[in-house]
Amino acid sequence: MTAPIEPLVNKPQKFPRYNTVLLFGAPGSGKGTQGKILNGIPGFFHSSTGDMFRQLDTQSEMGKLFWGYAGAGKLVPDDIVVKSWQQFIKGMALTNKFLPLSQILILDGMPRNVEQAEMLDETIDVKLVIYLKADLPRMVDRLRQRAVKEKRFDDADDAVIQRRLEIYEHETRPVLEHYAADKIVPIDAMQTQIRVLTQILQAVAPLRDQLDGAMPVA
Ligand code: ADP
Secondary structure, rough: OOOOOOOOOOOOOOOOOOEEEHHHHHHHHOOOHHHHHHHOOOOEEEHHHHHHHHHOOOOHHHHHHHHHHOOOOOOOHHHHHHHHHHHHHHHHHHHOOOOOOOEEEEOOOOOOOOOHHHHHOOOEEEEEEEEEOHHHHHHHHHHHHHHOOOOOHOOOHHHHHHHHHHHHHHHHHHHEEEEEEHHHEEEEOEEEEEEEEHHHEEEEEEEHHHHOOOOOOO
16 A cells, blocks of 8 residues: 655645844844845845835835834834744745855844744744944934934934833843853944954854854854
8 A cells, every 4th residue: 555645735844943143232233234244244144124124015014014113113013023024034045045054044133022032932043142232322323323324214203212222121131031141242332343343253253163064053
């Protein structure tokens, strides 16, 4: 007797978790700037949840929903963010834009609270957390400047900026406790961009070496 043919559809696919470096820090701490630079280096793939949402058609249902929250300085609900991003990154992998077996994922903007961190544990294997430490009052100036340069409506209003910084303090910063202390790399985000970049590269290079040597990363 031949074995029954297994149905191809509806079969849960088990993907290995993505090797991930989190870019962590307050709004304006430079996560996006550094993430974009790292994305230009072979072996890294930068993904920002804020960028993912901003690329949506503003007239689409999801686009309107995003601006409703972002425009008020609020977080998009956890379920929506995590599921949308999981779908997005899977799409990137299926179209070979992101190569999970050879690239390190540089994740920027997520997790933003402990719930998201728990939800993401099944998808990402966090090897390092790059913690860009910033002086919050100075972040307000940076965000005001970015409002003009990048036409970011959510950076234009002081009350909105304030709310985002408060959410960072109360909801996002506790995420650091979700990860082992030896994975967290604090970096002074008030240094020049090139100094911050140098320190990030020093932290991620050994990880890259390990993957290149096909050694399992501890
Ligand atoms: P910034 O780092 O300056 O706050 P982002 O581009 O990361 O900017 O995020 C812009 C907005 O997108 C946030 O204020 C929030 O409304 C939404 N957003 C991005 N990532 C998340 C997330 N992980 N959870 C909830 N909302 C998010």
